[in-house]
Amino acid sequence: MMNSSISESFKSHPVQLNRIIPLDFKAHAIKLPDSHTWTLSTDNPPPVDPFTSESVPVIDLDDPNVESLTRHACEQWGMFQVTNHGIRIDLLIELEFQTRRLFSLPLEQKLHAVRSPEDFAGYGLPRISTFFPKLMWSEGFSIMGSQVEHASKLWPNDHTKFCDVMEEYEREMKDLTERILGLMLRSLGLTSEDVKWLKPKDGGSRRSEALLHLNSYPVCPDPSHAMGLAPHTDSSLLTLLYQSCTNGLQVHKENIGWAPVHPIAGALVVNVGDLMHILSNGRFKSPMHQVLLTKSCHRISMAYFYGPPVDVKISPLMNMIDHKHPALYRPVTWKEYLDAKAMHFNQAFEFIRNDVHISNK
Ligand SMILES: C=C1C[C@]23C[C@H]1CC[C@H]2[C@@]12CCC[C@@](C)(C(=O)O1)[C@H]2[C@@H]3C(=O)O
Numbered sequence: 158m159m160n161s162s163i164s165e166s167f168k169s170h171p172v173q174l175n176r177i178i179p180l181d182f183k184a185h186a187i188k189l190p191d192s193h194t195w196t197l198s199t200d201n202p203p204p205v206d207p208f209t210s211e212s213v214p215v216i217d218l219d220d221p222n223v224e225s226l227t228r229h230a231c232e233q234w235g236m237f238q239v240t241n242h243g244i245r246i247d248l249l250i251e252l253e254f255q256t257r258r259l260f261s262l263p264l265e266q267k268l269h270a271v272r273s274p275e276d277f278a279g280y281g282l283p284r285i286s287t288f289f290p291k292l293m294w295s296e297g298f299s300i301m302g303s304q305v306e307h308a309s310k311l312w313p314n315d316h317t318k319f320c321d322v323m324e325e326y327e328r329e330m331k332d333l334t335e336r337i338l339g340l341m342l343r344s345l346g347l348t349s350e351d352v353k354w355l356k357p358k359d360g361g362s363r364r365s366e367a368l369l370h371l372n373s374y375p376v377c378p379d380p381s382h383a384m385g386l387a388p389h390t391d392s393s394l395l396t397l398l399y400q401s402c403t404n405g406l407q408v409h410k411e412n413i414g415w416a417p418v419h420p421i422a423g424a425l426v427v428n429v430g431d432l433m434h435i436l437s438n439g440r441f442k443s444p445m446h447q448v449l450l451t452k453s454c455h456r457i458s459m460a461y462f463y464g465p466p467v468d469v470k471i472s473p474l475m476n477m478i479d480h481k482h483p484a485l486y487r488p489v490t491w492k493e494y495l496d497a498k499a500m501h502f503n504q505a506f507e508f509i510r511n512d513v514h515i516s517n518k
């Protein structure tokens with residue numbers, strides 16, 4: 158955990174404090190400050206009508222056709238919701254309770270656990286805030302393991318329950334993410350032999366890594382001129398998101414535009430990450446998504462970013478390559494990819510494309 162890909166990437170690309178420390182949202186509940194006023198482009202088509210058009214697929218993990226449904230969802234959307242995933246509803250309720258408990262603390266108390274410029278863990282603005290002139294109307298808390306140091310700064314005598322819940326959720330997410338990852342790979346015709354790195358032998362540094370990130374989007378005085386989370390793709394292999402019951406998440410789909418991801422009680426959202434896009438040689442898309450705000454609901458969400466062990470190079474899988482489909486990307490570790498993202502944001506793929514960097518031997 159000390160030398161994780163994520164921690165190493167933050168060390169190489171520190172974040173300025175003015176892109177870490179959130180606003181006191183409660184003190185600005187009446188008027189949106191200029192620092193948070195976005196000129197939102199009008200070239201997006203209006204959001205699709207939820208009753209007439211296609212929406213993000215919902216897959217029952219017990220469905221006999223689960224593999225082909227998964228492949229279709231990953232090729233067409235890069236995102237789907239899963240039900241019958243086996244995560245206990247009381248754990249999800251407790252997770253939401255602890256998350257709301259954290260974000261409802263006064264700002265000065267949350268700042269006791271603020272991230273430092275070279276660290277990924279703790280309280281602060283989304284990392285992608287460095288790429289925009291205006292700030293987003295959101296705050297977050299990043300966890301790897303139980304994050305006792307930061308939690309005990311928030312609640313000096315009363316952090317055990319928070320840490321226990323987060324740790325239990327991380328354990329459950331790890332198993333479920335690996336199960337869904339296996340499903341995605343089988344749906345592409347791959348066997349466990351093809352992806353041995355997925356289940357590395359325990360011990361040493363060869364362990365998959367993950368980050369649990371809690372997101373909070375307070376009620377906003379002027380939602381149409383503010384941004385919850387700007388359009389981005391996830392820098393993971395796979396992200397599992399619990400969005401509780403508030404609206405706001407949208408995913409971008411070719412020929413459709415921005416489509417809302419309607420909350421379904423107890424369901425989890427699965428998001429294809431950039432590394433899965435690379436592994437599948439572009440066959441599975443890592444989709445753009447964003448979060449818009451509302452005037453009346455304080456949205457929270459919990460995103461579990463799953464990635465490969467620190468020394469594994471991710472590149473298009475052999476089975477995805479032939480003379481018609483040459484390898485589009487060169488091999489990268491997760492750290493190298495996070496660094497490319499920290500420098501080039503949504504253009505990161507361009508920097509690891511084969512035709513840009515190396516000539517094929
Ligand atoms: C493992 C990850 C995933 C990161 C980068 C790194 C650590 C921080 C993560 C997030 C969490 C919040 C949304 C996001 C968009 C952000 O701003 O910081 C994520 C980002 C990404 O998916 O790129």
Ligand SMILES: O=C(O)CCC(=O)C(=O)O
Nearest residue numbers: 372391400406448458460
């Ligand atoms: O809040 C959400 O639903 C989206 C969060 C997200 O996209 C992220 O954390 O990467």
Ligand SMILES: [Fe+2]
Nearest residue numbers: 389390391446
């Ligand atoms: Fe995301």
